[in-house]
Amino acid sequence: MKRSKYISIILLASIAILSACGSSDESTAGSGSGEGTTDERWEEIQEKGEIVVGTSGTLFPASYYEDGDDNLTGFEVEVMREVADRMELDITFEILGIDSVLPAIQSGRIDVSAMQPTEKREEEFNFSEPYKYSYTTMVVRKDDNSDINSLEDLEGKKAGGGATTIYSQIAEHFGAEVVTYGNAPNEAYLRDVHNGRTDVVINDYYLQKFGIAEFPEFDIHLHPDLQFRPTVKAIAMPKQADQLTEEINNALQEMREDGTLSELAIQFFEEDASQKPDLEMEDIEGLDL
Incomplete structure (x- = not known):
């Protein structure tokens, strides 16, 4: 009888210890970045051995197909290939329009995308450290700068852009009407400024610079006087994917330290877009981005 009683006491003590351990584990899981967090997306990626990246495939020189073949390349594409390689993962690219990227991350269709x-986005998504620095410019018609001499002159103009992009929000903030496109190539946006269907495209300096160079027959150029709103590009991923964020940041830091990031930037942009530009630029107050 005593032996049975002692066994019962030992069993109860063991259960109590296991319960305490379980409570301790649960209290650390999901508490943010660092040790003890649970990152389901990272676990899924490791299990598959593959990371799925959303990209446009239409924006030279960031993400595009080389002429005559189906080879996807560009700065953001090659950065992600290098990141995946350093994380010892295979990589698959999913072609998406900009307005579809964030919903695709939330649904699990893709794991990450440049953004x-x-x-507002940081409230719902994790972001890596920046890997590209730039600023905002306008494509306008050469003969009269589309009658735009200041940001305030955007009022009443037609601006080509994606429905949910920051650049379209800037246009709307200053009173422009946004003419939206799907996952259209540079040519569609730029041709419409040339032929007068729209007046302006607000976008990243590097994308605009090389987009214009592709179509010398169009009567368009970068606005000579308006450079504003410094920007960065980082890698977006699900909220609380803290281990995935850390792994990507480690790979990007290695690439920055060994010069790979600079080499890729110069290869595609002819300038080191991995460094902050040495320019004085106007920021824009009152944007609820």
Whole structure:
């Protein structure tokens, strides 16, 4: 009888210890970045041995197909290939329009994508450290700069852009009507400025610079006087994917330290877009991005 009683006491003590351990584990899981967090997306990626990246495939020189073949390349594409390689993962690219990227991350269709971080986006998504620095410019018609001499002159103009991009929000902030496109190539946006269907395209300096160079027959150029709103590009991923964020940041840091990031930037942009530009630029107040 005593032996049975002692066994019962030992069993109860063991259960109590196991319960305490379980409570301790649960209290650390999901508490943010660092040790003890649970990152289901990272676990899924490791299990598959593959990371799925959303990209446009239409924006030279960031993400595009080389002429005459189906080879996807560009700065953001090659950065992600290098990141995946350093994480010892295979990589698959999913071609998406900009307006579909964030919903695709939330649904699990893709794991990550290049994106400008904003306060609102950071409430719903994790972001890596920036890997590209730039600023905002306008494509306008050469003969009269589309009658735009200041940001305030955007009022009443037609601006080509994606429905949910920061650049379209800037246009709307200053009173422009946004003419939206799907996952259209540079040519569609730029031709419409040339032929007068739209007046302006607001976008990243590097994308605009090389987009214009592709179509010398169009009567368009970068606005000579308007350079504004410094920007960064980072890698967006699901909220609380803290281990995935850390792994990507480690790979990007290695690439920055060994010069790979600079080499890729110069290869595609002819300038080192991995460094902050040495320019004075106007920021824009009152944007709820």
